[in-house]
Amino acid sequence: MSNDDGLPGHSHDEELARDLSLFDITMIGLGAMIGAGIFVLTGLAAGQAGPALVMAFAFNGFITIFTGMVYAELGSAIPEAGGGYLWVREALGRSQAFLAGWMSWFAHAVAGSLYTLGFGAFVHLLLTEYFGIALFQPLTIGLQGVTLLSLGPDKLFAVFAGGLFTYINYRGAKETGLAGNIITIVKVAVILVLIVFGFGYIFDNPTQATGRFRPFLPRELSGVFIAMGLTFIAFEGYEIIVQSGEEVMNPKKSVPKAVFYSMSIVVTIYMLVAIVLIGSVTVTPELFGLAQEGAAEGVHGGGHLPPVPSNIEDAAVWEILGHLGELGLARAAAQIMPYGTVIILVAGVFSTLSALNATTYSSTRVSxxxxxxxxxxxxxxxxxxxxxxxxxxxxxxxxLIIFMAVALPIEAVAAATDVMFLLLFLQVNYAAIVIRREWGDEIDYGYIMPWFPYVPIVGIVTKLFLAVYLFNYSPLAWYGAIAWILVGFGIYFLYSRRRVRETAIAEETRLITEERAGEGRGYQVLIPLSDPENTAQLIRTGSAVARHMDGEILLTSVATVPDQTPLSEGRHYADEQQEILDDAMRYVPEDVPAHQTVTIGHDVAKSINNVAYQRDSDLVLLGWRGERKRFSDYVLGSTIDTVVENAECDVSVVKTDGAPESSRVLVPLADGPNTQLAETFAAAYARAGADVMFFHVVTDDTGDDAESFLTEKQTTLAEEDLNSSITVQEGEDITQTILDYAREEGFDSILIGAAGEGILRRVLFGEIPETVGMRFDGEVVMVRKHRPVRSAVKQVIGKWLGKGAKTTVPDE
Structure with a gap:
């Protein structure tokens, strides 16, 4: 194979980085589903279904699993940016795809409006009741005595949140994977604590608790169906999971698992919350008075709720919760656990903000x-x-998010969102039938739904039923949905239909390379390049190792784009990286096969690790400027630290000095797991013509043992017809002894293995190698052998306890 310059044995391509693990995308799904559904909509839904709220959540989980299986199948088979929009386009054509995208954009945007309104309500209550801050009265805009718009403090807070996260997504700033996972874990923990306290009360007071569940269907099945439609948004997190399919490691396994894991957890939690909310809350005079105020103001869908009874003795918990609206869970939590209202409000603020960030991101990607x-x-x-x-x-x-938040009441916003998602899922279910029948034999599925085509047919029927039934609750939501669809059809037939696509979606978004090993030799050295000044030195070192191992090198340079931008768009920014690689090829020896790839990713370190995983690299070789990060969470730098800690192969870090070659190499050795890799590097340098000296520092009278240890290493090289020498030095300070000897004897390079590895404390190569690397003026090569079992333990602990840890494990 040859490149454009005609160099034999060299090839290049470009690829997209997969940097989301199963844990990451499961957290994405949980973060999307455990948000507004619990913190904002539970009270509204309780007012519709009564104690049968438990049934509403169970039924929602049951009917959602059918579409969940569809998303799991298509997400595993076609893990590309676009999700439902792409599937509908391929199966049903351009007009249906436009409608799917148009509705998806609206649905995610209106979901964002719901989260901004929840945020506004929570902040308003916190400021007024818990901080004693007096806020202004709502501003009303009317015409001929009819109120057209009421703009209160909660709406202004909603506008602020919408504007803030629009700006954050514009800047490309992101909620990092670690921060997003922490927020999700915290809000799940808060809900679990609420459940534990609630069941504690129920078990202590079984008679009173069970009495609150009678009658179980106060509004019959119609109330259950309305509650189901109203809260359906809580169960659509798999849409966001598959939107990330192009960036998921091992998507054929991870996407279906994430869909089913997240749905199982969410349905269980929602049902438990419903039991606790109905069974452990008492109608107090305070709650009764707040419900009366809500009913008098006509908010929270009051026209669809029975009036608040005149006597507190006649009031049921579910009736009160319905008139408390989006604050139902927060108000009720004060009875369930200590400081319950404040805890739920604070958790709700962070939950709605993280969900708002996700929906702003999703709606932007669709449009x-x-x-x-x-x-x-x-x-x-x-x-x-x-x-x-x-x-x-x-x-x-x-x-669009801000407009919907200002223009509509929260229950209409929730209903409009659900209508759009239900209609979108109708199309996706039908698209799954067409794709399986037309191209089922040509697609490599990671998961295949059972009972085809009955599963998507049931999904179509149930989603259509819920969507139509929601008209009984909010005609305004349906009018808005119909108006949006009609506007969309007008745009399509007057404008979009005449446009000619420049390239097909499959060509734009499908991965050029998908989890394949490098071509050619069995041993591969991956060399990430970014700084032209150290390119020659890194390639010289990597080529020496590859030659010695009868292997090849793979050069890569990472083009990064923010999370808000699909990876496929990063190709527009790959030219600079390709120029770096093309220039670097002139340093590659003719006898060493070399490949090159521009990697497009959101994070440099994760992208490097995933190239190593996808190409089955044996060694990653990184360049280092020789500075240790004393006052940060990192030791050698954010990129180097993350690569070294999470790479699924051996790692070497080269402190570069700009020298074109290395003629004298000092190799300090000590018995340990990294000695073998250090010997491999020493042999590679010796084969390249360098003088290699094995070196050991003793701090007592064990010189004879040390000398025999080094002699054994010297013999190993001699068996390969490679020359080396040995020396043993005494010294109290090992680091200083190494440095003094290297300087006095004029060595160009020091090659040293990692001295230790921490579990809770961040240690990369150990104090001695890192200090030598920082203080020696010449080249320093630090090597660390991959130990899968210990690395896996460290990653698990680091994920939960490590400061700044990031998950890059390819398979959970």
Missing amino acids: FAMGRDHVLPDMFSEVHPEQRTPYLATALSGA
Whole structure:
């Protein structure tokens, strides 16, 4: 194989980095589903279903599993950016795809509006009741005595949140994987604590608790169906999971697992919360008075709720919760656990903000994909030259989120969101039938749904039933949905249909390389390049090791884009990285096969680790400037630390000094797991013509043992016809002894194995190698052998306890 320059044995391509693990995408699903559904909608839904709220959540979980299986199948078979929009396009054509994308954009944007409204209500209550801050009265805008718009403090807080996260997504700033996982874990923990306290009360007071569940169906099945439709948004997190399919490691296994794991956890939690909310809350005068105020103001869908009884003795818990609306769970929590209201409000604030960030991100990606597909104006697909984010798509999505938050009451916003998602899922279920029948033999499925085609048919029937039934609750939501769909059809037939696509979606988004090993030799050295000044030195070292192991080298340079921008768009920024690689090829020896790939990812370190995993690399070789990070969470730097700690292969870090070659190499050795790798490097340097000296420092009279240890290493090289020498030095300070000897004898390089590895404390190569690397003026090569069992333990502990840890484990 040859490259464009005609060099034999060299090849290049480009690939997208997969940097989300099963844990990460399961957390994404949980974060999306355990949000507004519990913190905002539980009270509203209780007012509709009564004690049968438990049944509503159970039924929602049951009917959702059918579409969940569809998403698991298609997400495992076609793990690409676009999700439902892409599947509908391939199966049902351009017009249906436009409608799917149009509704998906609206659904995610309106979901964002719901989260902003929940945030506004929670912050309003915290400021007024717990901090004693007096806020202004709602501003009303009316016409001829009719109130058209009421803008209170909660709405202004909602507008602020919507504007803030629009700006964050425009800037490309992201909620990191660790921070997002922590928020999800914290809010799940809060809900679990609430459940534990609630069941403690129920077990202590079984008679009173069970009495609150009678009658179980106070509003018959119609109330259950309305509650199901109202809270259906809580069970659509798998849509966001598959939206990330292009960036998931091992998507054929991870995407289906994440869908089913997240759904199982969420349905169980929702049902338990419903039991606790009905069974452990007493109607107190305070709750009764607040419910009366809500009913008098006509908020929270009061027209769809029975009036509050005139006497507190006649009031049921579920009736009170319904009139408390989005604050139902927060108000009730004060009875369930200490400081319950404050805890739920604070958790709700963070939950709604993290969910708002996710939906702003999702709505932006959908509209961006439609702009790139030329069915919306090209401005939707424009990427900011500096921020590298789809800034116009972000701005328009943010504007839609803010408008819906201001214009509609919260229950109408929730209903409109559910209608759109239900209609979108109708299309996806039908698309799954078409794709299986048309291309089932040509697609490599990671998961296949059972009972085809009955599963998607049941999904279609149940989603259509719920969507139609929601008209009984909120005609306004349906009018808004119909208006949006009609506007969409008008845009499509007047504008989009005449546009000609430049390239097919499959060509734009499908991975060029998918989890394959490097071509050629069995041993591969991966060399990430970014700084032209150390390129020659890294390639010289990597080539020496590859030659000695009868292997090859793989050069990569990472083009990064923010999370808000799909990875496939990173190809527009790959030219600079390709120039680095093309220039680097002139340093590659002719007798060493070399490949090159531009990697496109959101994070440099994760991208490097995933290239190593996908290409089955044996060694990652990194460059280092020789500075240790004394006052940060990192030791050698954020990229180096993350790669070294999480790589699924051996790692070497080269402190570069710009020298074109290394003629004299000092190799300090001590018995340990990294000695073998240090010997391999020493042999590689010796084969390249360098003088190699094995070196050991003793701090007592064990010199004879040390000398025999080094002689054994010297003999190993001699068996390969490679020359080396040995020396033993005494010294109290091992680091200083190594440095003094290397300087006095004029060595160019020091090659040293890792001296230790920490579990809770961040240690990369150990104090001695890292200090030598920092203080020696010449080249320093630090090596660390991969130990799978210990690395796995460290990653698990680091994920939960490690400061700044990031998950890059390829398979959970």
